[in-house]
Amino acid sequence: MKIDKKISFQLNVDDFLPATDEEKLSLVQTRPSVSFWKDALQRLCKNKIAMVSLVVILLVMIFAFIVPIFYPYKYTQQIQGSEYLKPMTYSAQEHTRIAAGEKIFPHILGTDNLGRDYTVRLMLGSRISLLVGLIASALVLMIGSIYGAVSGFFGGWIDLIMMRFADIVYTIPDILLIVLISFAIKEPINQLSTKPGFEWIHLIGANLISIFLVFALLYWVSMARIVRSQVLTLRQSEYVTAARALGASSGRIIRKHILTNCIGTLIVTTTLQIPASIFTESFLSFLGMGVAIPMPSLGSLASDAINGLNTYPYLLIAPSIMISLIILSFNLFGDGLRDAFDPKMKR
Amino acid sequence: MKVGCCMIKYSIKRVVAAIITIFLVATITFFMMNMVPGGPFNAEKSISEQAQNSLKEKFGLDKPLGEQYVNYMVNVAHGDFGLSLKQRGRDVSDIIFSKFPVSARLGGISILMALLVGIPLGCVAAVKRGTWVDNAIIVLATCGIAVPSFVICTVGMYIFGVNLRWLPTFGLGSPIHYVLPVFALAFYPIAYITRLMRSSMLDVIGQDYIRTAKAKGVSQTVSLFKHALRNAILPVVAYVGPLLAYTLTGSFIVEKIFVIPGLGGQFVSSITTRDYTVIMGTTIFLATLVIIMNTLVDIVYKIIDPRIKLD
Numbered sequence: 001m002k003i004d005k006k007i008s009f010q011l012n013v014d015d016f017l018p019a020t021d022e023e024k025l026s027l028v029q030t031r032p033s034v035s036f037w038k039d040a041l042q043r044l045c046k047n048k049i050a051m052v053s054l055v056v057i058l059l060v061m062i063f064a065f066i067v068p069i070f071y072p073y074k075y076t077q078q079i080q081g082s083e084y085l086k087p088m089t090y091s092a093q094e095h096t097r098i099a100a101g102e103k104i105f106p107h108i109l110g111t112d113n114l115g116r117d118y119t120v121r122l123m124l125g126s127r128i129s130l131l132v133g134l135i136a137s138a139l140v141l142m143i144g145s146i147y148g149a150v151s152g153f154f155g156g157w158i159d160l161i162m163m164r165f166a167d168i169v170y171t172i173p174d175i176l177l178i179v180l181i182s183f184a185i186k187e188p189i190n191q192l193s194t195k196p197g198f199e200w201i202h203l204i205g206a207n208l209i210s211i212f213l214v215f216a217l218l219y220w221v222s223m224a225r226i227v228r229s230q231v232l233t234l235r236q237s238e239y240v241t242a243a244r245a246l247g248a249s250s251g252r253i254i255r256k257h258i259l260t261n262c263i264g265t266l267i268v269t270t271t272l273q274i275p276a277s278i279f280t281e282s283f284l285s286f287l288g289m290g291v292a293i294p295m296p297s298l299g300s301l302a303s304d305a306i307n308g309l310n311t312y313p314y315l316l317i318a319p320s321i322m323i324s325l326i327i328l329s330f331n332l333f334g335d336g337l338r339d340a341f342d343p344k345m346k347r
Numbered sequence: 348m349k350v351g352c353c354m355i356k357y358s359i360k361r362v363v364a365a366i367i368t369i370f371l372v373a374t375i376t377f378f379m380m381n382m383v384p385g386g387p388f389n390a391e392k393s394i395s396e397q398a399q400n401s402l403k404e405k406f407g408l409d410k411p412l413g414e415q416y417v418n419y420m421v422n423v424a425h426g427d428f429g430l431s432l433k434q435r436g437r438d439v440s441d442i443i444f445s446k447f448p449v450s451a452r453l454g455g456i457s458i459l460m461a462l463l464v465g466i467p468l469g470c471v472a473a474v475k476r477g478t479w480v481d482n483a484i485i486v487l488a489t490c491g492i493a494v495p496s497f498v499i500c501t502v503g504m505y506i507f508g509v510n511l512r513w514l515p516t517f518g519l520g521s522p523i524h525y526v527l528p529v530f531a532l533a534f535y536p537i538a539y540i541t542r543l544m545r546s547s548m549l550d551v552i553g554q555d556y557i558r559t560a561k562a563k564g565v566s567q568t569v570s571l572f573k574h575a576l577r578n579a580i581l582p583v584v585a586y587v588g589p590l591l592a593y594t595l596t597g598s599f600i601v602e603k604i605f606v607i608p609g610l611g612g613q614f615v616s617s618i619t620t621r622d623y624t625v626i627m628g629t630t631i632f633l634a635t636l637v638i639i640m641n642t643l644v645d646i647v648y649k650i651i652d653p654r655i656k657l658d
Contacts, residue, residue, distance in 0.1 A: 168371060172371070173596070187382075287615055302501065320501065320502060327494075331492065
C-alpha cells in the first residue's frame with residue numbers, strides 16, 4: 001500500500017477499490033497451520049535419544065509380550081536334569097535326545113535352580129514389571145487428574161481442604177507405608193479371592209493387587225497437584241477469556257484450550273511415572289513382597305540369584321541389565337516427550 | 348518484622364501439619380496391622396488355645412480394638428512400642444535404639460558422600476557446559492538414576508567382593524567394610540544431586556548478577572564460589588529431606604544384602620518373621636524421623652532463600 005505524503009482531508013478513492021486477486025493472495029496462509037500433535041510429533045521425531053529409547057521400549061515390549069507365545073519353553077516348566085545349566089548348553093538327557101536326531105531349542109541364558117529356562121523367565125519378569133508400571137501409572141493418572149481437576153475447578157474451601165489432605169499424604173514416607181500396606185493386606189486379599197466372584201484375584205496374585213492399591217493410595221499426589229495448578233492457571237489465561245468473549249461454549253473451551261494445554265503435561269508426567277513405579281515394584285519384589293511364586297518379576301529374579309552369585313553370576317546380571325534398561329529408556333523417552341510437548345521448559 | 352512474623356506463622360503451620368501426619372501414620376500403621384486376620388499368634392499352630400488366650404491377655408490383645416488403639420497411641424507417645432513378639436523379653440524401643448545407631452552411621456556417611464561428590468560433579472558439568480566432560484557426567488548421571496540400588500549392591504558385591512576379592516562383602520567390622528554399602532546407598536543420590544546441581548548452576552550462571560560480577564572484573568573462581576554456588580545450592584538443600592527418606596528405605600536392601608546389623612535389616616527380617624510389634628514400632632519411628640527432617644529442611648530452606656514467597 002502506498003502512503004500519500006500530502007496532508008489532505010480528501011479521501012483517497014483508490015483505498016476503497018475492491019482488492020485485486022494479487023492482494024488477496026497475500027492474506028492467504030502460505031503454510032498450512034501445524035496442529036498441536038503434529039508439532040509435538042515433529043519435535044519428538046527430531047530427538048534422537050527419545051527415538052532410540054522408544055525403539056528400545058518397543059523391542060522390550062515385543063520381547064516381553066509376544067516372544068513368549070512362540071517360545072518353546074514355559075516359565076513354569078521344570079526340565080528334569082537340567083538344573084543350573086550354563087548359557088547355551090544342554091543337559092545330558094538333552095544331549096542324548098539331540099544325538100537321537102531331535103531338535104532342541106537352546107537355553108540362551110541357561111536354566112535356574114529348578115531347571116526352568118531362564119530366558120522365558122526373564123521375558124515374563126519384564127512383562128510383569130512393564131504391566132505394573134503401565135497399570136500403576138494409569139491408576140495414578142486417573143485418580144490424580146480427577147482429584148486435581150475437582151480441586152482446581154471448585155476452588156475455595158473445597159480446594160483448601162483437598163490440598164491440605166494431599167499435602168499430608170505427600171509427607172507420608174511412601175516406601176515405608178507401601179511395605180507396611182502390602183504386608184498387611186496380603187492376607188485379607190487372599191481370603192477375598194476364595195469368595196465367589198473374586199476368583200480373578202488368583203490370576204493376578206494378591207501381592208500385585210496390593211502393589212496397585214498402594215500406588216493408587218499414595219502416588220496420586222504429585223499428579224493431582226500438577227493438574228490442579230494447570231486448571232487454575234488455564235482457567236484464567238487470556239486466550240480462554242478471549243475464546244469466551246468470542247462466544248465459545250464451555251465444552252469447546254475445555255476441549256480446545258484447557259485439555260490440549262493440559263494433555264502434554266499429563267502425558268509427560270504419566271510417562272515419567274512408569275519408571276518410578278517399576279523402580280518401586282522391583283524394590284518390593286526384591287524384598288519378597290512382590291509378585292507371587294512361580295510368577296517371576298525382575299526384582300524377584302535378581303533376589304533369587306543372590307545365593308548363587310559365586311557360580312551363576314549371569315542369573316543376576318540378566319535381570320539387572322533388563323530392569324536398568326527399561327527404567328533408563330522410559331526416563332529418556334519421558335524427557336524427550338517433555339521437550340516435545342513443552343518447548344518453553346526446554347533448557 | 349513482618350517477615351519474621353510470617354516465618355513464625357509458617358513454621359507453626361508446618362509443625363502442626365507434621366504432627367497430624369505423624370499421628371495419621373501411627374493410626375494407619377495400627378489399623379493396618381490389625382487388618383491381618385487372626386492376629387499375631389494364630390500363625391504358631393503349636394500353641395494351645397489357653398496359652399494363646401493368656402498370650403493375648405499379656406499383650407492386651409483381648410480388649411476391644413478401640414481401647415487397644417488408645418492404649419497403643421498413649422504408649423507410643425511415651426516412646427514405648429511394646430514388647431517384641433518373636434525376640435522374647437525384648438522391648439521394641441530397645442531393639443530400635445540398639446540397631447538405629449548402626450544405620451544412622453551408615454546413612455550419615457552415605458548422605459555426606461552423596462553431597463560431597465554430587466555437588467562438585469554438577470558444578471563441573473555446568474561450568475564446562477557442552478564439552479566432553481559435561482557430556483560424560485550427564486551420561487553417567489542419567490544412567491545412575493536408572494539403576495535400582497539392589498543392582499548396584501549385588502553387582503558391586505560380585506565384582507569387588509567375589510571376583511576381585513578387594514572388599515569384604517558382609518558386616519561392618521572395619522572402615523573398609525563401609526566401602527561397598529556406602530557406595531551402593533550413595534549411588535542414586537549422587538546421580539540425582541549431580542543433575543539437580545548442574546541445572547540449577549546453569550540457571551544461576553545465566554542470571555544478570557553473575558554477568559555484573561564478571562563485568563566488574565571479578566575472577567571466574569570468585570564469581571562462581573561467592574555468587575553462583577551459594578544460590579545454586581538451594582535446590583540441593585531442599586533435596587536433603589527426600590534424600591534422608593531414600594537413605595532410610597534404601598538401607599532395607601543394603602543392610603539385607605551386606606548382612607549389616609542395622610534397623611533396615613531388622614525391619615526386613617521382622618517382616619519375614621511377622622514380628623508385628625517390631626514392624627509397627629519401626630514404621631512409626633522411621634516415619635516420624637523422615638517427617639521431622641522434612642519439616643526442618645523445609646523451614647530452613649525458606650529461611651535461607653528469601654526469594655520464596657511465604658503464604
